[in-house]
Amino acid sequence: MGLVLRWLVRLVTAAIALTVAVVLSAWWIGSRSIPDYDAEWPVDGITRPVEIVRDTAAVPHIFGETDADLFYGLGFAHAQDRLWQMLMLRRTAQGRLSELFGSATLQIDDLLRRLDVYALATASVDALDPDIVAELQAYSDGVNAWLRLIGSEALGRGAPELFLFTPEIAPWRPADSVAVSFMMALQLAGHHEEEVLRARLSLALEDPGGLRDLMPDAPGEGTAELAAYRDLFDATLPRFAQGQTGPRHPLHPHVLGRGRAGASNVWAATPERAAASGALLANDPHLGLSAPTIWYLARLELETGGVIGATIPGMPVVLAGRNDRLAWGITSAYLDDIDLYIEEVNPANTEQYRTPDGWAAFRTDRRVIEVADGTPVTITRRWTENGPVIPGSHYDFATVTPPGHVMSMAWTALTEENTSIQTGMRLMRAGTIEEGLEAGEDFVAPAQNLMLASADGRIAMQVIGHMPWRMTAHQTQARMPSPGWIEDNRWQGVTQYFANPRFVDPESGILGNTNNKMVDRDFPLHVSFHWGDTQRITRLTRLMEAREVHTRDSFIEAQLDTVSAAARNILPLVARDLWFVDETAPPGTPERRRQRALSLLADWNGEMNEHLPEPLIYAAWMRELQQRLIRDDIGPLAEEFLSFEPIFIERVFRDIGGASRWCDVVPSTAVETCTDIARLALDDALQWLEDRYGSDIESWRWGTAHEARHDHPVLGNTRLFSWIVNIRQSTSGGDFTLNRAATPGTMPDPFLNTHSAGYRGVYDFADPDSSVFVIATGQSGNPLSRHYDDLGELWRRGEYIPMSLDPELARAGNIGITRLIP
Structure with missing residues (x-):
């Protein structure tokens, strides 16, 4: 027996030693990709050190x-720290x-090939000014210098991930930087998804007024200083269209879903x-x-x-930052720069589609997508003529496309003259408000609000990006897909730059934007119906009105503010008939739990x-x-509205336009009131919370459920590497706080x-x-570097x-x- 035990000990010891040796070897090999910041390299392509x-x-x-x-040096630094991301x-x-x-990303490749993003980026290089192209080339030379040194x-x-995936790495080109700007545009685009959802909802609802409730227009005329879808297609669509989009990979530009475009x-x-x-x-x-952040x-x-400021690896542009004379910031403008078109296919010749002038041939070609370990x-x-045809498997297009038709997409970014990157490169040298505004004229998509502040005390905000010129008689007002042959x-075309909204030197002394509605204009200068x-x-x-004068610290305080205006507005409406009305219930009962939560x-x-638990x-x-x-009215389509819609709830509980009808459960014979539904919903929520976090309400914590998840897009879902590459943080804030921390709404972790x-x-x-x-x-994209997450805790605590x-x-x-030496 003793001999057996001795051998078991030896085997276990050997196994542990082997495991440690393997881990240490892997760590040593991977750590070779952490750049030495204190080094001198001879390189080609620069004139002086x-x-x-x-x-x-x-x-x-x-x-x-x-x-x-x-710019060569910036390309070198980007490649040192974020090569895999680039x-x-x-x-x-x-x-x-x-x-x-492999096939897990086939849908992404299919979409990007059909949009032809890389070809458009390549062609757009020729539309840039020669000096900008030269600087893009210098940046590319810096990236390639690091690739050669690797x-x-x-x-x-150059990156630990490249030990797991061994692709051939082509030299970086100016077109690659333009392509990265296209990718950011795609990530920030969202109006096409709104069009599809509005069309699906119009098919699901018996009462057209319900569409106005669940997808309402933003109220008011805007703040800067402080026809039914079925009728268009002869009832050829099903009465209810359920989503059919396939699963999305973390690298998909819209993996986070509706309302997360930007x-x-x-x-x-x-x-x-x-x-x-x-x-x-x-x-x-x-x-x-x-992880790492973009x-x-x-x-x-x-x-x-x-x-100095924030860049995106792959582009030699300070997108948000300052020089010694001018500062600039950006927000998504939510300008409606995408339209979807239903294109009728010729039943006698499927290679043709209907136009205002009759049948015309599709422009077609074929592309082969290589699939790892697959065919x-x-x-x-x-x-x-309107744009590329996008199959119904993308963005739920199939649910609103009649038989014998296909969906095409018109988007301002899909041009061979996308000069958006030029705006950023001009801004870095701008010294006045006028020069900053002038730089914005080159911007194409996605539309942004460019905020400027100058050392001489002026401020301005300008919508930059091409704005489609639409006819007043547009059948859906670009709210839903429309017949492409009308x-x-x-x-x-697109409007000229001067037609974009602009606000300069306001009397109040303060300009602001939170993706809110800024103007209310009629066609053809209409900006948007959908705002963020x-x-x-x-x-x-x-907060801005609360002080006569502001400081850097008061601006920081506002930036980190975690008070939800939505909660303050909605709770008194929803709970007004539940607060302090019931007799004290016995301990341990659902009624007592509800009373404690309401208290x-x-x-x-x-x-x-x-x-806090509240x-x-x-x-x-x-x-x-x-x-x-909503679930009894629109069925499975309710899955598209898992994120809280405050204006909808306000309309229902104020009974605006008869919206309280949503409170009555359609299949039941009784007529339920909004108070009934509010009480039932609270009980449902409390039961779910108790099952998840225990029965002690005071011990519940928002941060436990509201964990910030910085996941590695590729390795973050693997058991072997997730604990190394993913970053987890308890955070304050929410969907409607200035310190915005938006939630997905999807199970099992909706918050x-x-x-x-x-x-x-x-x-x-x-x-x-x-x-x-x-x-x-952190600055590094290498999970083995101490700079992979070292700024994350400062960010979480609201420090800078x-x-x-x-x-x-x-x-x-x-x-x-x-030191780079020629």
């Missing part, structure tokens, strides 16, 4: 003698993910509204959370002066604090309430924080070097790092200086 000074947060400060050399963005744009990931110096393939906050104040007599600007763009902080010492897939692409439904916010703007207005909510101020009770209640109101401000910046021209910024993870253009401050305490 370039220095990349990494400050204590690993933010590169790039110094050189020419702008071309500086390669995935490029491969996604090319529609070549399935070469690595091979010649055995630097761990969001952001930005506001600015003139010196008259600033305590220190310098213009202020705050900006926090909202995108889906990921944002990367950088500073360039251009010939026109220093510029290549050949697709036939088709285009109409001339009045077709675009008549109706709640945050009310909170921002209140907590009655004393709550609407702050979505991670340490936000969790409120969020769960509103989710169950909305589902109880996760999946869409938030991956970048925050606050700029103060009274003391420019006191400006601050931060990103949600200095955003200084002082070169001596950057050098002081630096963690390394990379």
